[in-house]
Amino acid sequence: MKFLVNPSKFNEIADYIFKPVLVLSILFFALGLLFSFYLSPDDYQQGSTVRIMYVHVPSAWLALLTYAIMTFYSIAALAFRMPFGFIFNTAVAPIGAIFTLICIISGSLWGKPMWGTWWVWDARLTSVAILFIIYLIIIFINLSFENRVVREKVVAIFVIVGSVNLPIIKFSVDWWNTLHQPATISKLAKPSIDPSMMTPLIIMTFAFMMIGVAIAILRIKTEIISRKSNLS
C-alpha cells in the first residue's frame, strides 16, 4: 500500500491502473445509465422523476467521501510530514467541488418538480452549499500563495477545520426539521429502497467513483511532475 503515500510508488502503480480504471468507469456508466433509464421502475410517489436520484445521490456521496479522504491526508501530511498528502489536497479539491456542484444542480432540478421549489435554506441544503464554498476556498488558497511550503500547510489546516461540516451534513436531516428527506440508506438499518432501484444507484456510484479515481490519477501525476520541476 506504499503507493498511497509515496509519490514515485504512486506513479508506478498509477500507470498500471489508469487505463483499467478508465475502461471500468465507461462500462459502469454505460450499464448504470441503461439501468437508470430503462431497467428500473418508476417510483410509487415520484414517478419517473426518481431517476434523478441515480446522479444526485452518487455525486453527493462522492463529494463527502472525497472530502473525508482529503481530511485523512491532511492530518497525515501535517502530523507525519508526508508530502503526498499535500499533493493529494491540491490535486483532488477541484474534483470534490465538481461532485458537490453536480449534487446541488441535480438536486435543484429534482426539487422543482417534487417539492415545488429550486432551493430552500434548510439545514441539509445549506450545509451542502457550505461544503461547496469550502471546496472553492481550498482551490483559491491553492492559487494564492507564492510560497509552496506555507500554502500547502494553510490548505491542510483549512481542510481539517472544514471537516467539521461533514457530520453536520450527514446528520442535518436527523437533528433538525428539513424539507430534504432523511437518509434512505444507512448502515444500521435495512435500506428503505427497493432492490430494483438500489441496483442502478450502486452501479452509478461505482461509475462516479471510477471516473473520480481516473481524474485524480491524472491530476496527482501532474502535480508530482510540476513539483519536481519546481513549477508550483
Added chain:
Amino acid sequence: MSLRFQRLLLIFLTLVILLSAVLLILYNTRENVSYFYTPSEINKSDMIINKIIRIGGFVENDSFKKISSSSFKFRITDEKASILVTFNGILPDLFREGQGAVIEGTFDNNVFNATNVFAKHDENYMPASIKEGLRDTGYWNKKYK
C-alpha cells in the same frame, strides 16, 4: 512522546474542540436552524400576525377543500395538533392528503394564510407496480394515497 504523536494529538484535540464549539452553537440555535415548526410546536408567540413562519406536517385526511381553481383549504397535522391553512396558488405535484408538506405564510386569527406550499416526501422508494400489488392484497398503508 514522539514529535509526530504530539502533532497528531494536537490536531485531534483541535478538531474535538472545534466540533464541540460548532455543535454547541447549532444546539443553542436549533429553533432557528430548523426549517419549519410542526403544528404542536407552534406557540402563541409564533402566531403574531404578519410574522412569516413555516409549518410542516401531513395534510390531514378528508380535510382538503377546493374553493376555486386556484384557492384551497386544508389542515396540516402532526397527529397531536392540526392547523387550518388557506392557500391561493399552484400546488406542487406531490401534494395530496396524507402527504408531507411544508407551508410558508402568516397566521391570521388561528388560520394560516399560506404564501408558499412545498411538498415533502419521505425516504421510502418503491416501484409503482409493488404499490398496486400491496393495495390488491390489503397490506398498503392507508396513510398514503
